[in-house]
Amino acid sequence: MKNEEKIMEDKFNEHKLNSKEYRVSANAFTLKDVFECGQCFRWNPIDEQKHKYVGVVDDMVIEVEERQTEKSDDIEIKVYTRSPEQNLEQNLEFDNKEMQDKIYKYFDLDRNYDELKEKLSKIDDNVSSAIQYGGGIRILNQDLWETIISFIISANNNIPRIKGIIERLSKKYGKHIMEDYYSFPKPEELAKATIEDLRKLGLGFRDKRVYETAQIIVNSEIDVNQWYEQPTEQVREQLLELPGIGPKVADCILLFSDLKRFDVFPVDVWVRRVMNELYIKNADEKAVNKKQIEQIAKEKFGAERGLVQQYLFYWKRDN
DNA sequence: GTCCAGGGAATCA
DNA sequence: TGATTCCATGGA
Numbered sequence: 001m002k003n004e005e006k007i008m009e010d011k012f013n014e015h016k017l018n019s020k021e022y023r024v025s026a027n028a029f030t031l032k033d034v035f036e037c038g039q040c041f042r043w044n045p046i047d048e049q050k051h052k053y054v055g056v057v058d059d060m061v062i063e064v065e066e067r068q069t070e071k072s073d074d075i076e077i078k079v080y081t082r083s084p085e086q087n088l089e090q091n092l093e094f095d096n097k098e099m100q101d102k103i104y105k106y107f108d109l110d111r112n113y114d115e116l117k118e119k120l121s122k123i124d125d126n127v128s129s130a131i132q133y134g135g136g137i138r139i140l141n142q143d144l145w146e147t148i149i150s151f152i153i154s155a156n157n158n159i160p161r162i163k164g165i166i167e168r169l170s171k172k173y174g175k176h177i178m179e180d181y182y183s184f185p186k187p188e189e190l191a192k193a194t195i196e197d198l199r200k201l202g203l204g205f206r207d208k209r210v211y212e213t214a215q216i217i218v219n220s221e222i223d224v225n226q227w228y229e230q231p232t233e234q235v236r237e238q239l240l241e242l243p244g245i246g247p248k249v250a251d252c253i254l255l256f257s258d259l260k261r262f263d264v265f266p267v268d269v270w271v272r273r274v275m276n277e278l279y280i281k282n283a284d285e286k287a288v289n290k291k292q293i294e295q296i297a298k299e300k301f302g303a304e305r306g307l308v309q310q311y312l313f314y315w316k317r318d319n
Numbered sequence: 320g321t322c323c324a325g326g327g328a329a330t331c332a
Numbered sequence: 333t334g335a336t337t338c339c340a341t342g343g344a
Binding site for chain 2: 038151152154155156157158159160161162205206209243244245246247248249252266267268269270271313317
């Protein structure tokens with residue numbers, strides 16, 4: 001694996017792209033937990049220990065590595081960023097502060113997860129165990145548009161295939177950054193795709209939903225910018241009007257995008273399974289009422305139930 | 320061949 | 333409202 005890492009570095013160097021390194025010291029930050037808890041689809045490990053990942057964020061290729069420090073339990077994260085080729089000439093010295101702010105925002109570094117974990121661990125032994133297992137989870141602030149399309153694609157789908165579809169969409173309609181890395185297509189870029197184009201990329205029955213949602217957004221039939229100022233329930237109602245967005249997908253978008261609402265509780269097959277096992281204990285799992293699950297979540301987990309959902313989901317799915 | 324995957328929309332009672 | 337069925341696709 002040492003060889004692969006060396007090859008990766010050589011690849012980066014030969015392109016002479018802009019690169020910056022940032023070291024951040026944050027508690028509750030384990031790369032495997034963050035990238036494999038099901039919230040994102042564009043990050044992949046490049047070492048066997050899963051201490052090093054590469055991903056695409058906006059128009060940047062980012063490499064992150066975690067290192068255990070000697071003096072404390074903190075994890076140091078080294079971040080390299082590459083600016084897009086097309087911007088190199090005009091932007092040789094890109095704004096360090098702006099880039100740093102972007103990174104901090106994306107990894108949600110302003111939020112004190114240790115404090116949240118301590119508080120949520122007191123709920124009961126189940127939540128405490130789940131946090132013990134996935135304590136390194138941080139909920140990313142992902143681009144709203146990308147999150148909308150990604151989770152429409154996620155419907156009745158599995159994660160490897162979702163990732164493949166998103167890569168193919170990016171390669172065909174996004175901008176080339178470097179090597180095999182492409183930015184996720186902007187609304188105007190993706191809106192060029194016909195339903196048939198999307199079908200060829202393997203979206204299946206989701207092709208029409210992605211197409212229609214892209215058309216609505218690109219034609220400005222709804223203004224998503226105001227969502228950042230509106231209460232969660234109001235945003236949720238508007239999300240539900242978009243083709244391909246039902247209750248579960250809407251909640252995922254609210255939780256995993258930079259809308260960043262923790263007062264939602266996405267219920268999928270896994271969450272239903274874990275909630276039934278731990279709290280409801282119905283012999284017939286499929287018969288469990290979804291509203292009952294949401295009610296219990298609201299009562300037991302409170303305003304940060306979205307974060308609790310992630311701990312429970314990650315814990316149960318891996319065990 | 321069958322089942323399942325971080326569900327949603329259409330249909331019907 | 334609530335329950336059933338169909339929807340593409342690929343891997344196990």
